[in-house]
Amino acid sequence: MTATAIAAAPGRTPDPEQHRRDRRRSGARRSLIRSIPLLPAVLLLAVFLLGPVISSFYGSLTDSSLSGSAAQGASFVGFDNYIALFQDPDFPKSVLLTFVFLIASAIVGQNVLGLGLALLMQSANGAVRGVVGTLVVGAWVLPEVVGAFAAYAFFSADGTLNSLLATIGITGPSWLYSFPMLSVILANIWRGTAFSMLVYTAALNDVPPEITESAAVDGARGWQRLRYITLPMIRRSISTNLMLTTLQTLSVFGLIFVMTGGGPGTDSTTLPLLAYQEAFKFGELGFGTAIATILLIVGALCSVVYLKALKPEVD
Amino acid sequence: MKRTLGVVAIAATAGLVLAGCSAGGGGDANTLKVAYQKFGTFTQLDDHMKQVKAAYEEANPGVTVKLIPIEAQQNDYFTKLALMNKSASTAPDIMYEDTFMVKSDADAGYLAPLDEYLGDWDEWDKFYENAKAAGLGDDGKTYGIPMGTDTRALWYNKDLFADAGLPVPWEPKTWADVRDAAETLKAADPDVIPLNIYSGKAQGEAATMQGFEMFLYGTDDTLYDADSQKWVVGSQGFVDSLEFIGDIYQDGLGPTPEQALDKNVGTSIANEWLPQGTLGISLDGSWLSGTWLETGTAPWPEWNDVMAQTPMPTQDGQEPGATSMSGGWTLAMGSKSQNKDAAWKFIELALNKDNSQSYDIAASQIAVRSDVSEDTDYQASNPTFGFFSEIVDVTHFRPATSDYAKISNEITVAMEAVMTGQQTAKEAAAAYDKAVIGIVGEDGTTEAK
Numbered sequence: 001m002t003a004t005a006i007a008a009a010p011g012r013t014p015d016p017e018q019h020r021r022d023r024r025r026s027g028a029r030r031s032l033i034r035s036i037p038l039l040p041a042v043l044l045l046a047v048f049l050l051g052p053v054i055s056s057f058y059g060s061l062t063d064s065s066l067s068g069s070a071a072q073g074a075s076f077v078g079f080d081n082y083i084a085l086f087q088d089p090d091f092p093k094s095v096l097l098t099f100v101f102l103i104a105s106a107i108v109g110q111n112v113l114g115l116g117l118a119l120l121m122q123s124a125n126g127a128v129r130g131v132v133g134t135l136v137v138g139a140w141v142l143p144e145v146v147g148a149f150a151a152y153a154f155f156s157a158d159g160t161l162n163s164l165l166a167t168i169g170i171t172g173p174s175w176l177y178s179f180p181m182l183s184v185i186l187a188n189i190w191r192g193t194a195f196s197m198l199v200y201t202a203a204l205n206d207v208p209p210e211i212t213e214s215a216a217v218d219g220a221r222g223w224q225r226l227r228y229i230t231l232p233m234i235r236r237s238i239s240t241n242l243m244l245t246t247l248q249t250l251s252v253f254g255l256i257f258v259m260t261g262g263g264p265g266t267d268s269t270t271l272p273l274l275a276y277q278e279a280f281k282f283g284e285l286g287f288g289t290a291i292a293t294i295l296l297i298v299g300a301l302c303s304v305v306y307l308k309a310l311k312p313e314v315d
Numbered sequence: 316m317k318r319t320l321g322v323v324a325i326a327a328t329a330g331l332v333l334a335g336c337s338a339g340g341g342g343d344a345n346t347l348k349v350a351y352q353k354f355g356t357f358t359q360l361d362d363h364m365k366q367v368k369a370a371y372e373e374a375n376p377g378v379t380v381k382l383i384p385i386e387a388q389q390n391d392y393f394t395k396l397a398l399m400n401k402s403a404s405t406a407p408d409i410m411y412e413d414t415f416m417v418k419s420d421a422d423a424g425y426l427a428p429l430d431e432y433l434g435d436w437d438e439w440d441k442f443y444e445n446a447k448a449a450g451l452g453d454d455g456k457t458y459g460i461p462m463g464t465d466t467r468a469l470w471y472n473k474d475l476f477a478d479a480g481l482p483v484p485w486e487p488k489t490w491a492d493v494r495d496a497a498e499t500l501k502a503a504d505p506d507v508i509p510l511n512i513y514s515g516k517a518q519g520e521a522a523t524m525q526g527f528e529m530f531l532y533g534t535d536d537t538l539y540d541a542d543s544q545k546w547v548v549g550s551q552g553f554v555d556s557l558e559f560i561g562d563i564y565q566d567g568l569g570p571t572p573e574q575a576l577d578k579n580v581g582t583s584i585a586n587e588w589l590p591q592g593t594l595g596i597s598l599d600g601s602w603l604s605g606t607w608l609e610t611g612t613a614p615w616p617e618w619n620d621v622m623a624q625t626p627m628p629t630q631d632g633q634e635p636g637a638t639s640m641s642g643g644w645t646l647a648m649g650s651k652s653q654n655k656d657a658a659w660k661f662i663e664l665a666l667n668k669d670n671s672q673s674y675d676i677a678a679s680q681i682a683v684r685s686d687v688s689e690d691t692d693y694q695a696s697n698p699t700f701g702f703f704s705e706i707v708d709v710t711h712f713r714p715a716t717s718d719y720a721k722i723s724n725e726i727t728v729a730m731e732a733v734m735t736g737q738q739t740a741k742e743a744a745a746a747y748d749k750a751v752i753g754i755v756g757e758d759g760t761t762e763a764k
Contacts, residue, residue, distance in 0.1 A: 066397035067416065068717050071423030084753065089746070157573065177573040261517060263576050264735040280394045281516070282724045 053296065060290035066283030074286065081290035090266050090274060091291075098250065098270040098298070101185060106249035109189035111242060114196025118204055119226070121197075133197075140194030148258035151187035152176070155259065180260045180268035187255055192248065196241055203237035204230070239310035246302045250295060271295045344654040346379045347371075347661055350399060351411035352392045353384035355582035356606040356613065359678035360411060366673075367665045374664070378657050383407060388578045390519030393720075400425040406651035408658040409665075414449040414643050415520070417459045419717040421452030427650040428456035432659045438667060438684075445712075446683035450645050453717060459645025460666050463680025466639040466703045466710050467525055469493070469625050470603060471596045472589065479503035479595075485625050488632045490530070490559055493596070497568040500595040509568045511584060511597040512560055515576045515731040522730055523723040524640050524713065529598055530556035532711045533629035533638040536763050538722075539714035546714075546722065546755055548748040550763030555630065558740035561733030570594075572735050586613040589622065598627065601703035605679035608697070624702050626709070639710040643683065681707070718755050725750040 060081055064074035085091050117136065121129045139147060154160045155175040162172035175183045207230055215225050231238070253272040256262060262269035262277065269277065271291055279288025349368070353361040361384050368380040385395050393416060399405045400420070412420065420426050433439045439447075442461065450459035473483045479500050487493045497509035513526040531538060536552025539545070547553075563569045574580060585606040588594035590613065597603075604622075607615035626637035646662045648655060664670065672687045674680065676696040681704055682688035694700060713719055729747045732738035738746065752760055 065423075066394060066401075067419040067423045067425075067720060069422040071397070071401070071425070157571075174571070174573055177571070261576070261578075263516070263731070264572055265731050265737040267735075267737070277516075281390055281519075282721065283394065283397065284721075 056289055056293055056296065059286060060293045062286045064285040064289070066280075066285060068283075070286075077286070081287050084287065085290050085294070090269065093266060094269050094271055094274045097181065097268065098295075100181060101188070101252070101270050102246060102249050102302075105185040105188035106192065106245040107242065109185065110192040110196045110245050110249075111238075113189060113193045114241075115200045117193065117197045118200035121201065122204055136194045136197055138194075139191050142191075144191075144254040145258060147191050148187070148255040151183070151190065151255065152259045155183045155187070176260050177264055180264065184256050184259055184268055187259060188249065188252060191255065192245060195248075196245060199237055199241045199244075200234065203234040207233050235310055239306050242310075243303050243306045246306070247299050250299050250302070271298070344657075345377055346381055347409060347652075347654065347658055348381045348383055348407040348649075349409045349661070350383045350385060350396060350407035352389070353386055354388055354392070355579065356585045356611065357678075358612055359605055359610065359674065362610070362677065363665070363670070363674045367661070367670060371661055371664055375657065375660065378654075380661065388517075388519065389413075389521055397423075397425070400649065400651070403651045406649045408649050408652040408654065409661055410647050410649060411462075412459050412645050412647040413520070414459065414461070414645055415713050415719055415723075417450055417645060417647065418453050418715060419720050420647075421454070421456075421458045422717045424650055426452070426458040427648040427652065427655060428452070428454075428458060429460065429648060429659070429662075430456050432663075433457060436663060438663075441668070441684045441686050443683050443685065446643065448715075449643060449712070450647075451715075459647040460662055461643055461645050461683045462666060462671065463675045463678065464641050464643035464683050465601045465681055466641050466706050467529055467598065467600050467627065468639060468703065468706060469596055469627055470589070470599050470622055471496075471625065472592055472594070472621055473623050474621055475500060475504070475507060475592060475595045484623060487625065487628045488636070489628050490533070490630050492628060494559070494563070494568070497563065497596065501568060506593070508570050508588065508594045509596065510563055511570055511575075511580075511588075511594055511599075512563060513575075513581070513598070514560055514564070514569075514727075514734050515572075516724075516727045517576045517578045518580070519727060520723055521581065523726045524642060525598060525600060526560065527556055527726050527730055528640050528711070528713070529627050529638065530559055530630070532640065533627065533633075535630075535633065539716070539719075540761055541714070543761055544716075545759055545761035546718075546751050547763050548751055548760045549744075552630070552763070553747070554740045554744045557729055557733045557743055560730060561736070561740055561743075564734040565736055569734075575734065576731070590615045590618070592621075601681060601699065602679040604697060604699055605677060608677070608679070610677045619698050624699060626706050635709050637706065637709045639706045641707065641710040641712055643680075718759075721754050722751055725754070 059074075061076060061078060062074040063070045063077045063080070065071050117132065121132060124132070142150065152159075156162075157174040157177070159175075161175065165172040173179065211233070212225055212229055215229050220228065251272055252270070253276065256268055256270060256273055257276070260268045262273035266274075272295065275288045275291035275295065277288075278284045278291060349364060351360050351364060361382075364382050364384075368382055371380055372378065383399075385392050387395055393413070396407075396410060396412075397420070399407060400410075400423070406425070412426070417426070421428075446461040446464060447457065449464075450457050450461055452458045469485075469487070471485055476483050476485060476496075480503070481496055481499055485496065487496065493510070500507055500509040512529075513522045515522055518526070528538065531552055534550075534552030534555055536550035537547055540547055564572055564575065569575060570580065574583070577583070584594060584597055584599070585603060589597065590607070604618060605611050606613050607618040627639060629636060629638055646665060648658050648662065652658045668684065668686050671682070671684050672690060672693055675682045675687060676693060679697055679699070681700070682693060687693050688704070713723075725747050728750070729738075729743040732743040732746070733740050748760075
């Protein structure tokens with residue numbers, strides 16, 4: 001580097017360009033030294049976050065498989081898995097089911113119900129708050145498999161729900177078989193609402209009461225205060241919560257797997273279940289990984305949309 | 316502070332990773348890992364392995380046998396086994412391997428060829444030739460030593476048949492006869508499940524083999540043309556088989572689809588439905604009675620007075636009048652084993668005459684060693700052995716190719732689509748054809764004549 005610099009300036013006349021370059025280089029060196037403390041964190045992120053993403057993407061470009069000759073050494077097949085995926089009639093159905101599940105159970109169900117509960121609990125007395133809070137958080141505290149089994153026991157053909165219906169003389173349908181999506185959506189709302197409720201309770205506590213009070217003095221009705229004061233003020237929490245519940249819901253696997261196994265047929269096969277089926281039931285690791293990569297992209301897109309739409313950084 | 320934390324974190328991670336490597340490390344040469352299935356009513360192999368382990372450790376001091384029973388339904392078992400085999404630190408030395416997976420797993424490099432040991436094993440001659448063939452890989456080497464084989468037929472409850480006014484012994488000649496009997500059972504007692512056919516993705520290979528193939532091989536069509544080595548697509552037999560199975564479920568002559576799609580349905584059938592008389596007919600395997608023996612998980616002393624067997628008829632009674640499917644399991648050696656000689660000794664011990672016989676009796680297996688099948692103790696141990704050995708004459712074997720496992724999955728997809736009414740038999744068969752072409756390519760298939 002120095003050698004070329006000398007060769008380019010044989011007369012060794014002071015060169016303003018050269019000087020600036022030197023300064024920039026030393027500036028770069030300084031900031032490089034300053035960023036050394038960040039290195040461990042960056043390394044950790046790279047190893048545990050970026051690494052899996054890259055290996056997932058690479059895996060989706062191979063014909064890696066659990067058995068057969070491809071298990072010995074997977075070969076690179078380019079975008080074959082993606083082409084096959086887009087031609088597979090199960091795929092669009094699965095994407096649609098994933099969005100139905102996401103919108104109904106997370107974006108509408110968990111968020112709206114969570115916010116509603118948080119608002120109601122604000123004006124409730126201590127005892128009610130304690131009881132409701134415990135009940136709601138109880139569902140969330142259960143480990144996923146236990147929660148899923150509880151939901152299975154509730155919805156199954158001779159389960160709790162149908163026993164309750166029977167006492168008032170109604171013969172309930174076989175929920176998990178006839179309404180698989182409805183069942184898993186309700187179960188996911190039941191399980192996930194607590195999270196939204198906790199986030200919104202914390203956010204509502206941060207809204208200064210004097211602002212809402214002064215709005216009330218100005219004659220704003222309840223819903224107007226909610227629309228023009230409360231919601232804009234907790235916008236950042238809404239954005240964070242939407243993003244977290246979306247990502248959680250996109251990756252829900254155990255709940256659906258235990259309740260319906262993705263069935264009957266493919267009627268509740270969301271993308272994680274489809275990926276599992278292809279990778280571990282049918283042994284097509286590469287194909288399954290392609291589905292997982294698509295799921296990753298969907299999650300990333302949703303996050304970007306929330307960040308843009310709700311602009312949490314602007315105040 | 317942050318940096319120290321980071322350094323500590325990296326050090327800890329590195330430590331964990333290293334510990335992970337060394338803890339597995341392929342075990343050591345003095346530990347033999349034996350992986351096998353233990354699920355639901357199938358506990359006989361677990362008992363067998365425990366006995367062999369004790370005998371082996373006594374005869375070979377210094378070598379420890381580590382039993383790894385995998386509690387999973389059949390297809391999950393294959394998945395778990397394959398995942399274990401993928402890494403040298405978890406790969407078993409000896410594994411319980413279905414004959415239809417041998418070729419595929421040998422191809423994958425999971426299994427070690429056994430030919431060098433077989434030359435010195437004087438008992439290898441006792442095994443029947445067709446059983447030996449089931450353990451061959453695509454390269455012609457032997458990868459699995461057969462433990463026993465099986466056939467499949469209709470099991471029916473004589474009491475329920477008598478109550479419904481159906482003749483006993485029952486001798487259906489066509490598929491229509493089977494359906495008629497199911498309808499009669501249903502009319503006589505609506506609470507009885509008339510006919511069970513294993514079906515759907517949850518049952519995996521059991522659905523393909525006990526269910527679908529028991530029909531398809533009784534039509535004029537077949538799954539795989541062995542002469543041209545091509546998979547048959549667009550066959551009427553395929554559509555007819557799907558249609559029959561779909562109709563049984565859609566017309567309420569089978570279990571409800573949600574019962575049938577439950578992974579535990581096999582256990583329910585053997586432990587509850589048949590002994591309690593809630594199921595009339597089950598298209599099931601020759602091993603079924605193993606559950607009801609004293610050594611089984613649900614002893615049922617009267618089973619042989621209540622249950623009877625009849626061969627599965629062909630579609631319209633065409634020659635040879637009946638059909639069956641045969642499979643069977645083997646013991647195979649892991650290619651990543653660090654002590655292959657010790658592993659071979661274990662297989663040799665586990666499948667010698669006495670051990671083969673005790674296992675075949677306990678698990679109701681059709682013997683694959685001539686010295687076992689000719690043994691009077693074996694013959695007398697189970698009254699159904701005679702029947703199930705006889706239908707070996709009409710039995711079929713699954714296509715011996717490494718693609719079979721994938722294609723079998725596609726069959727379960729088609730079955731589930733028709734049993735739940737999501738597709739007609741024609742649509743499901745067309746989807747299957749497309750999937751098969753996707754697996755083996757246009758050149759690997761042939762149109763049915």
